[in-house]
Amino acid sequence: xxxxxxxxxxxxxxxxxxxxxxxxxxxxxxxxxxxxxxxxxxxxxxxxxxxxxxxxxxxxxxxxxxxxxxxxxxxxxxxxxxxxxxxxxxxxxxxxxxxxxxxxxxxxxxxxxxxxxxxxxxxxxxxxxxxxxxxxxxxxxxxxxxxxxxxxxxxxxxxxxxxxxxxxxxxxxxxxxxxxxxxxxxxxxxxxxxxxxxxxxxxxxxxxxxxxxxxxxxxxxxxxxxxxxxxxxxxxxxxxxxxxxxxxxxxxxxxxxxxxxxxxxxxxxxxxxxxxxxxxxxxxxxxxxxxxx
Amino acid sequence: xxxxxxxxxxxxxxxxxxxxxxxxxxxxxxxxxxxxxxxxxxxxxxxxxxxxxxxxxxxxxxxxxxxxxxxxxxxxxxxxxxxxxxxxxxxxxxxxxxxxxxxxxxxxxxxxxxxxxxxxxxxxxxxxxxxxxxxxxxxxxxxxxxxxxxxxxxxxxxxxxxxxxxxxxxxxxxxxxxxxxxxxxxxxxxxxxxxxxxxxxxxxxxxxxxxxxxxxxxxxxxxxxxxxxxxxxxxxxxxxxxxxxxxxxxxxxxxxxxxxxxxxxxxxxxxxxxxxxxxxxxxxxxxxxxxxx
Numbered sequence: 001x002x003x004x005x006x007x008x009x010x011x012x013x014x015x016x017x018x019x020x021x022x023x024x025x026x027x028x029x030x031x032x033x034x035x036x037x038x039x040x041x042x043x044x045x046x047x048x049x050x051x052x053x054x055x056x057x058x059x060x061x062x063x064x065x066x067x068x069x070x071x072x073x074x075x076x077x078x079x080x081x082x083x084x085x086x087x088x089x090x091x092x093x094x095x096x097x098x099x100x101x102x103x104x105x106x107x108x109x110x111x112x113x114x115x116x117x118x119x120x121x122x123x124x125x126x127x128x129x130x131x132x133x134x135x136x137x138x139x140x141x142x143x144x145x146x147x148x149x150x151x152x153x154x155x156x157x158x159x160x161x162x163x164x165x166x167x168x169x170x171x172x173x174x175x176x177x178x179x180x181x182x183x184x185x186x187x188x189x190x191x192x193x194x195x196x197x198x199x200x201x202x203x204x205x206x207x208x209x210x211x212x213x214x215x216x217x218x219x220x221x222x223x224x225x226x227x228x229x230x231x232x233x234x235x236x237x238x239x240x241x242x243x244x245x246x247x248x249x250x251x252x253x254x255x256x257x258x259x260x261x262x263x264x265x266x267x268x269x270x271x272x273x274x275x276x277x278x279x280x281x282x283x284x285x286x287x288x289x290x291x292x293x
Numbered sequence: 294x295x296x297x298x299x300x301x302x303x304x305x306x307x308x309x310x311x312x313x314x315x316x317x318x319x320x321x322x323x324x325x326x327x328x329x330x331x332x333x334x335x336x337x338x339x340x341x342x343x344x345x346x347x348x349x350x351x352x353x354x355x356x357x358x359x360x361x362x363x364x365x366x367x368x369x370x371x372x373x374x375x376x377x378x379x380x381x382x383x384x385x386x387x388x389x390x391x392x393x394x395x396x397x398x399x400x401x402x403x404x405x406x407x408x409x410x411x412x413x414x415x416x417x418x419x420x421x422x423x424x425x426x427x428x429x430x431x432x433x434x435x436x437x438x439x440x441x442x443x444x445x446x447x448x449x450x451x452x453x454x455x456x457x458x459x460x461x462x463x464x465x466x467x468x469x470x471x472x473x474x475x476x477x478x479x480x481x482x483x484x485x486x487x488x489x490x491x492x493x494x495x496x497x498x499x500x501x502x503x504x505x506x507x508x509x510x511x512x513x514x515x516x517x518x519x520x521x522x523x524x525x526x527x528x529x530x531x532x533x534x535x536x537x538x539x540x541x542x543x544x545x546x547x548x549x550x551x552x553x554x555x556x557x558x559x560x561x562x563x564x565x566x567x568x569x570x571x572x573x574x575x576x577x578x579x580x581x582x583x584x585x586x
Contacts, residue, residue, distance in 0.1 A: 033546055033547075034350070034351050034353065034383075034516075034544060034546065035351045035352045035353045035354065036353050036383055036384055036386070036387075036398070037354070037398075038387065038395070038396070038398070039395075039396045040392060040394045040395045040396070041394040042394055043394075045394075057327070058327050058328045059328045059354075060327065060328045060329050060358075061328065061330070061352075061354040061355045061357070061358040062354045064354070064358065065353075065354040065357065065358075068401055068405060069396035069398055069401055070396065072396060072397075072400070072401040072404065073394070073395065073396035073397070073401075076390075076396075076397065076400075077394065090327075090328075090329055091329055093329070094329075094331065097369075099333060101333045101334040101335055101336075101338075101366070101370065102331070102332075102333045102366065103331070103332045103333070103362035103363065103365060103366035103369075104365075104366070104369065105329070105330075105331070105362055107365070107369075108361055108362055108365040108366075108409065111365065111408060111409070112361060112405050112408065112409065114408075115404060115405060115407075115408035116401065116404070116405065223327075251327060253326055253327065254326075
């Protein structure tokens with residue numbers, strides 16, 4: 001068994017190989033002046049189980065091409081089984097045709113990953129329905145892992161929380177809040193939009209009162225930080241004591257981090273699916289546990 | 294029938310649709326701040342024959358991803374037949390495993406193009422043996438077209454040539470010189486390395502004397518311009534009157550153009566497989582003629 005780390009996930013790949021107590025294959029990588037990339041796997045892979053770790057975060061097209069080249073090379077080199085772990089899965093946003101004639105890029109890249117040579121695929125915190133329901137996107141076995149419990153555990157371990165509550169910023173993320181809440185034996189809830197009359201819309205926790213409580217907001221992704229900033233402000237207005245802003249994928253475009261801190265977050269915490277300055281929690285144990293089974 | 298032009302080949306795509314006297318589909322294209330791209334084909338494609346024109350020159354990974362998205366979208370939208378015309382084919386360089394463990398990127402991208410949804414593929418002046426010999430790279434019908442005749446015809450039309458000769462700078466390109474020479478009823482030859490004793494290597498035309506003749510040098514690609522510059526110098530030393538530097542794919546990295554002009558080329562001529570300042574010859578009639586058949 002060996003782990004192969006792509007350019008976007010070299011550090012994480014090493015951590016995964018440590019967790020699995022197996023070899024971390026060194027990969028020679030080059031980019032030519034014309035933008036073409038080159039990869040070479042130095043280790044013997046014939047007859048081995050290989051786990052490729054590669055996020056397809058920015059720059060997504062280069063990172064996808066590198067992933068395709070690694071998978072196809074492993075295939076050619078007769079690896080016994082090829083697993084792709086794509087911690088951040090680029091192009092997941094366009095998962096259906098919103099307007100006639102659109103390319104459904106999520107489906108396209110899924111197809112390309114399979115045809116490049118993956119036998120199974122692991123992803124982190126993609127909205128569940130994208131993987132599981134409707135016409136199946138993946139023909140090969142696909143596992144959607146979650147970082148929710150390790151994020152809430154990180155907060156619980158590093159702070160003495162008072163009557164903690166885990167909150168999803170919208171209903172779409174409620175399953176993650178539930179899992180994260182359960183894992184630290186805390187209450188959980190999600191935010192809802194309540195209409196007052198024709199125009200006024202109020203966003204609040206669905207049921208729970210957050211007054212004088214420590215709140216962990218949990219989302220799959222922080223991009224521009226708009227959703228997170230708004231949620232923090234509302235919770236502060238509702239009397240929350242301390243607010244922790246947690247996410248699996250810290251995309252953090254523009255000045256997202258500054259905005260969230262200014263809104264009053266005690267700490268912003270992400271995982272290493274995307275390397276960033278808030279990547280304080282590693283998903284290595286999560287993939288290792290799932291892969292071992 | 295309709296032609297779809299990718300970002301790298303919009304102008305050429307339009308020319309191809311003119312040649313074929315068919316509709317040029319407008320494609321909405323966007324790049325998001327995270328580097329992900331979006332394409333949408335506005336025209337009705339159901340039941341239509343679609344020809345996608347997209348070079349995979351710089352930036353190759355983005356251009357390939359756009360090609361994959363277009364092909365998959367056409368597939369989804371039930372186009373009757375999907376043809377991919379890839380005038381410049383990125384990743385053609387790595388067509389075999391030179392060192393153990395290398396990804397054979399030419400094979401990988403060929404596989405991805407097919408699985409994205411192409412029913413047939415057209416390329417320009419890829420070294421013939423890559424397409425035709427050995428274990429087949431493409432499972433779908435693949436056509437390797439040549440711009441050699443239109444390049445030599447361009448020179449013959451614009452200059453009154455004296456005892457013209459078409460020369461390939463090495464044996465690998467001799468077929469193109471032969472075709473280009475025949476098309477303007479000129480002599481043709483290729484350059485060879487002749488060894489004099491242990492160390493001295495002389496590069497000359499294999500047979501023909503170029504003294505006082507107009508020479509068209511013809512190569513598939515000009516990258517750094519090293520091969521072309523050397524050939525021009527030698528031909529000038531051998532008394533050639535005028536030298537024209539022609540290629541199908543004007544990659545022209547670094548200061549290639551300046552170097553070639555300084556070496557004494559009368560004109561540098563490329564095609565529009567890669568848009569450039571020397572793209573004076575369009576390959577549109579070549580693909581149109583082949584596609585019609």
